[in-house]
Amino acid sequence: MKTPDCERYIEDPEANASHLAACAECRALFGAESNVPSPKIDLNALPLAPWEGAQHRPWPLVTGAALAIFAIAAALFAASGVSPADTLAANMPTLSRLQSLVLLMRQAPIVVVGVLFIVVNTVLIALLRRAPKGLDV
């Protein structure tokens, strides 16, 4: 590259296309008669990025799924002949299983619980130090 014009052409070939007509060296390197194959990119061959099409909101699908699940639940309640409100109130997910575990483990010596607390949380912090995979989403 001899001149600033050549450098400008390399930086932006489309804006400085007229430079090819004036410079024989650049014409030989980048012109139509040069043997450098132009890169052809097949977009469909590239992997699909997770963010492509992510903003699409198919409301018919969402509404249909919600209504279908609601209808199935209503039909099941009607078939079993129980009151939905009472049954749901009696079967709400609770932390009872965890509560049982906590009550049971409280019978262990406090030293053991303290050691477990330190060990498990140290391991948790050690695991959390790992950076997540840097995928662009």
Added chain:
Amino acid sequence: MSRVTRFIVPATMLTAVLALVLTLAPAFAGVADAKAATPASTDQPFLSQLSSFTTIQGAAAAMTKTAVIVSLLFVWIIVAVIVTLFAGREVRYSSVEVRASALYCFALGLVAFTSFVITAIVFSYLVPYIVGVPLLAALGVFAILTKVYGMISIFHAAGSIVAGSRTRSQLERRRWFRGDLAMVIVGLVVLGAIRLIPLVGTIIWSLASVFGIGTALATRFGRRDPAFLAWRPARA
């Protein structure tokens, strides 16, 4: 994976699986059932869930239980749609993370679950000193938020695996099955259908919860913030 992580992951998975098995054992369910015993309780031991189909009363109770599960799926849909609308990018990032490093998320989820339990025990010792009550409440709220966000990420991951587009032309042809919202709904329906299977559904849903807690914490709720940065003085 570093040498420390290679040791930590299998060791913690083993201990945490033991903790999970203990939690799901019938002895604990018996304690829970003594507190709130109903014919269609979702806290029944696994084997009694299977044997309940042999009688008419059992079948009726199973139908009621299915109705409860489907009703909860409806609640899940509402929550999942709201969270995905407000934090779609974060959910997508967590979903990508759990698909990219599933073992890490699973190990982290198990350790986090164990940590929640042991931290709750430690906080319960502080209840007589008043400070334990808000600490326990904060831990409970954090655990529930982690589980809810993580499960929505798992719905997205499952939906992307089942119905995600593989090519651009396939993506452009689709009218409904594209976008974060559709993937979350598809995943929720698929996992919800699996949830209805006795025994297997409970196990798979529990595993999904562990994966969800792991991916929520691994990605810091999809915000990609670094955790526990090492402090170093600036150089001139």
